[in-house]
Amino acid sequence: MKSSFRWIIRYCISSLLSLILAQHTWAQQKLSLKQALELAVNNYGSVKAKANYAKASLSSVEQSKRDYLPNLTLSAQQDYGTVNGQNGPLYGFGGFGVSSSGLPLANQNWNAAFGSLYLANVNWEFFAFGKAKERIKVAQEVAERDQMDLQQELFNHQIKVSAAYLNLLAAQKLTLSYKKNLLRADTFRQVVVTRALNGLIAGVDSSLANAEVSNAKIAFTNAKNFEQEQSNQLAQLMGVPPAEFTLDSFFISHVPVGIEQTTDSDVTKHPTLRWYQSRIAVGEEQKKYLKTLYYPSLSLVGVFQTRGSGFHSDYASNQQSYTTNYFDGIRPTRSNYLIGIGLTWNLTQPLRVSKQVKAQSFTNDALTNEFELANQQIHAQLILADTKIENALSNYNEVPTQVKAASDAFLQKSVLYKNGLTNLVDVTQALYALIRAETDRDIAYNNVWQALLYKAAASGDFSLFVDKVTP
Numbered sequence: 001m002k003s004s005f006r007w008i009i010r011y012c013i014s015s016l017l018s019l020i021l022a023q024h025t026w027a028q029q030k031l032s033l034k035q036a037l038e039l040a041v042n043n044y045g046s047v048k049a050k051a052n053y054a055k056a057s058l059s060s061v062e063q064s065k066r067d068y069l070p071n072l073t074l075s076a077q078q079d080y081g082t083v084n085g086q087n088g089p090l091y092g093f094g095g096f097g098v099s100s101s102g103l104p105l106a107n108q109n110w111n112a113a114f115g116s117l118y119l120a121n122v123n124w125e126f127f128a129f130g131k132a133k134e135r136i137k138v139a140q141e142v143a144e145r146d147q148m149d150l151q152q153e154l155f156n157h158q159i160k161v162s163a164a165y166l167n168l169l170a171a172q173k174l175t176l177s178y179k180k181n182l183l184r185a186d187t188f189r190q191v192v193v194t195r196a197l198n199g200l201i202a203g204v205d206s207s208l209a210n211a212e213v214s215n216a217k218i219a220f221t222n223a224k225n226f227e228q229e230q231s232n233q234l235a236q237l238m239g240v241p242p243a244e245f246t247l248d249s250f251f252i253s254h255v256p257v258g259i260e261q262t263t264d265s266d267v268t269k270h271p272t273l274r275w276y277q278s279r280i281a282v283g284e285e286q287k288k289y290l291k292t293l294y295y296p297s298l299s300l301v302g303v304f305q306t307r308g309s310g311f312h313s314d315y316a317s318n319q320q321s322y323t324t325n326y327f328d329g330i331r332p333t334r335s336n337y338l339i340g341i342g343l344t345w346n347l348t349q350p351l352r353v354s355k356q357v358k359a360q361s362f363t364n365d366a367l368t369n370e371f372e373l374a375n376q377q378i379h380a381q382l383i384l385a386d387t388k389i390e391n392a393l394s395n396y397n398e399v400p401t402q403v404k405a406a407s408d409a410f411l412q413k414s415v416l417y418k419n420g421l422t423n424l425v426d427v428t429q430a431l432y433a434l435i436r437a438e439t440d441r442d443i444a445y446n447n448v449w450q451a452l453l454y455k456a457a458a459s460g461d462f463s464l465f466v467d468k469v470t471p
Contacts, residue, residue: 031245033165033469036238040161043239047157050150057143064139068132070124070300078116078330103316113310113322114329122302129295138285145278152271157237159457162465164234166446166453169247171227173442178220181435185209185216188427191418205424212428219435255396255448256468259389267378270460276371283364290360293353296345306335381458388451392444399437399444406430406437 041047125132189209196206235242267273310329312321323329413430416422449465456465 029246030248032248033162033251034466036165036234037158037161037466039238039240040157041154044157044237045239047150047153050146050153054143054146054150057139057146061136061139061143064136067135070122070126073119073121073123075119075121076117078114080114080329081112102311105319109319111311111319111322113324114308114326115310116308116330116332118306118332120304122300124300125297126300128297129292131289131292131297134285134289134292138282138289141278141282141285145275145282148271148275148278152275155271155460155462158462158466159453161234161237162453163450164230164237165247166251166449168227168230168234168245169249169251170443170446171223171230172247173252173446174439175220175223175227177435177438177442178216178223180438181431182213182216182220185213185431188414188431189213192424195418208424208428212431250469251449252442252445255393255445256452259393259448259452259468267375267382267460270378272374272460273371273378276367276374280364280367280371283360283367287357287360287364290353290357293356294350296343299342299344301338301340301342303338304335305337306332308332308334378458378460382455385451385455385458388454389448392447392451395440396444396448399441402437403441406434410434 189206189212192209193206231245232242234245308329308331310323310325312323315321410427410430410433413422413427417424417427452468453465456462
């Protein structure tokens with residue numbers, strides 16, 4: 001008993017340690033963008049759902065092909081009952097009528113024996129003016145549509161994960177800048193407090209310095225909070241537990257090579273447009289299938305039947321000529337076969353189908369309108385993407401000048417203040433200018449990558465972005 005209890009304790013401790021290690025795995029090793037994309041594609045629920053929908057549609061294609069096979073029915077029954085007959089009309093509503101066959105005798109009797117029926121039936125709608133072929137085509141187009149939906153989901157999710165990755169990287173860099181700003185403010189406060197205690201400056205300056213430190217702490221806390229939100233968002237998109245991710249610093253130290261060169265994108269291959277086109281294709285095939293319902297169907301039927309009965313052949317003249325023996329009643333004694341060909345045509349069907357065809361035509365027009373709208377939006381996004389890239393590169397080129405000027409200004413104002421040649425307000429303004437410049441510097445690299453990602457999303461070619469990333 002004690003050994004079992006110790007084993008349970010060891011198991012719980014081991015499980016807890018495993019959970020802790022899993023939570024901190026990504027904090028201990030660098031998470032590259034390509035690793036994040038791989039995790040997201042393999043783990044995210046909507047991607048897996050779309051993949052299963054696509055597999056289901058492929059199975060439906062095979063099922064629609066097998067619908068053309070003939071129906072083969074085997075039937076066997078063994079019964080016990082009477083065979084009183086009666087002249088008169090009878091219709092078994094809903095199949096509830098008893099199909100007993102026998103003599104229409106003058107009086108009711110309760111003679112009963114065993115009987116049997118064995119049946120093999122083949123029914124094949126072998127020609128229906130293209131109904132089966134169109135059903136298969138509709139199923140194939142549905143499978144293609146679901147496959148395009150999967151590709152669109154993969155593409156969109158890769159864009160989302162990349163954007164979340166860049167956002168988290170920018171948030172981490174901003175947090176670091178605000179942390180440096182807090183250290184700077186605290187160091188400067190110590191100088192101010194020392195000078196105030198020595199009577200070199202007014203005591204109010206130390207209060208203002210304390211206020212600046214508090215402001216820097218609040219800014220740092222807000223930056224940390226934003227970083228945690230972005231980290232949580234990335235974890236959700238990757239389908240992993242939230243953690244403190246260590247990301248690749250490549251995106252804040254390099255810009256994409258050759259980004260200035262505008263590439264002509266073939267938007268007809270855009271995953272979103274291909275998905276819209278597949279929806280239109282499904283609608284057109286459904287319309288073709290509905291039109292086949294105007295025409296009749298030709299069927300081939302074949303039946304072989306054998307029966308057994310405990311009533312003998314002379315039962316008409318001798319109502320005692322029967323047996324209640326089970327085996328005598330179920331033994332086949334009479335057989336029949338039947339083969340035939342039939343034509344079935346509901347003459348009022350075209351009146352109903354014509355409205356279905358018309359409704360499908362309107363649906364197809366609506367799908368075309370949605371495709372045209374998406375096409376217009378994508379072309380507009382492509383134009384905007386080029387503008388974003390141009391503006392991001394312009395800001396990137398201006399950042400070094402801004403940071404150097406702000407750093408020089410802060411250094412100058414700090415030295416002047418220490419020598420009593422300026423006031424604390426000037427130093428504070430210089431500090432604000434410096435943190436703003438450092439913030440702009442932190443996001444300048446990131447904005448260039450974000451602009452390129454936007455171009456990849458608009459063009460439908462994710463390789464425009466991911467090929468610029470080093471392994």
